[in-house]
Amino acid sequence: MKYGTLYAYWTHEWTGDYKYFAKKAADIGFDILEISAGDLLKMSDCELDELKALTKDLGIKITSNIGPAKKYDVGSSDASVRADGVKFLSDIMKKMDRLDSRSIVGVMYTYWPNDFTDLDKDAIWARAVESVKKLGGVAGDLGIDFCLEVVNRFETHILNTAEEGVRFCRDVDMPAVKLLLDTFHMNIEEDNLPDAFRTAGKLLGHVHVGEGNRRLPGVGHLPWAEMGAALREIGFDGNVVMEPFVTTGGKVGEDIKVWRDLSGGATPEQMDRDIKASLEFLRGKFEA
Numbered sequence: 001m002k003y004g005t006l007y008a009y010w011t012h013e014w015t016g017d018y019k020y021f022a023k024k025a026a027d028i029g030f031d032i033l034e035i036s037a038g039d040l041l042k043m044s045d046c047e048l049d050e051l052k053a054l055t056k057d058l059g060i061k062i063t064s065n066i067g068p069a070k071k072y073d074v075g076s077s078d079a080s081v082r083a084d085g086v087k088f089l090s091d092i093m094k095k096m097d098r099l100d101s102r103s104i105v106g107v108m109y110t111y112w113p114n115d116f117t118d119l120d121k122d123a124i125w126a127r128a129v130e131s132v133k134k135l136g137g138v139a140g141d142l143g144i145d146f147c148l149e150v151v152n153r154f155e156t157h158i159l160n161t162a163e164e165g166v167r168f169c170r171d172v173d174m175p176a177v178k179l180l181l182d183t184f185h186m187n188i189e190e191d192n193l194p195d196a197f198r199t200a201g202k203l204l205g206h207v208h209v210g211e212g213n214r215r216l217p218g219v220g221h222l223p224w225a226e227m228g229a230a231l232r233e234i235g236f237d238g239n240v241v242m243e244p245f246v247t248t249g250g251k252v253g254e255d256i257k258v259w260r261d262l263s264g265g266a267t268p269e270q271m272d273r274d275i276k277a278s279l280e281f282l283r284g285k286f287e288a
């Protein structure tokens with residue numbers, strides 16, 4: 001397995017200097033930096049080439065994370081919104097190809113944050129399946145894994161469990177379309193966390209890790225050794241990316257609902273030591 005972190009551990013807005021964070025992630029010992037996929041559309045070819053060259057030198061892979069805005073909802077009842085969503089995500093994947101980022105991850109079957117104004121789950125599901133089939137074709141042609149994130153009930157009503165994710169992937173039935181399971185969301189929705197990984201099985205393309213309160217792996221109550229055993233059992237050899245959210249403020253704090261400091265008042269230096277210790281903990285449990 002390869003290990004990474006979302007850059008937003010260190011930021012309060014959904015953007016950042018990815019060259020700086022790639023160096024930081026490599027220094028800490030990560031294999032992967034996860035970035036905001038939407039930023040790729042704002043980057044010139046020259047900037048993409050520079051970031052690609054740097055990450056190659058550092059030995060770091062880039063994965064691209066997206067929560068599409070409502071105007072790009074591929075499950076929308078409005079056909080023009082669905083078409084805009086397919087174009088938006090396809091354009092991002094073309095940029096990813098230039099950057100050599102081979103995984104797009106997130107709730108690309110809906111929009112985020114969800115406002116729960118359209119509760120016709122069956123109709124949204126059917127429309128999203130058709131859109132994701134198109135996107136799966138684009139992803140497959142570019143050699144990109146299109147990993148759909150299953151999230152908790154407060155963030156979507158479409159895919160809340162591994163079982164629903166598997167059913168959706170089977171409806172889409174495209175080899176590039178896989179599942180992303182996130183231990184924070186799983187802790188809310190699944191009866192048994194290791195079994196949820198087993199349910200995903202070969203469809204699992206990406207894993208997000210964090211404790212039940214989104215603190216760093218190793219400080220809470222989640223069954224890390226048992227989850228690692230389940231991942232090894234299903235032969236998972238993909239990306240395991242932390243999504244720690246421990247400080248308040250900005251759009252990140254607002255979207256993630258971080259209303260209190262969860263870092264223990266850590267200085268920037270302590271934040272780096274904490275995530276390094278968590279990476280060592282996680283490797284110890286998952287590679288055991």
Ligand SMILES: [Mn+2]
Binds near residue numbers: 149182208243
């Ligand atoms: Mn996640």
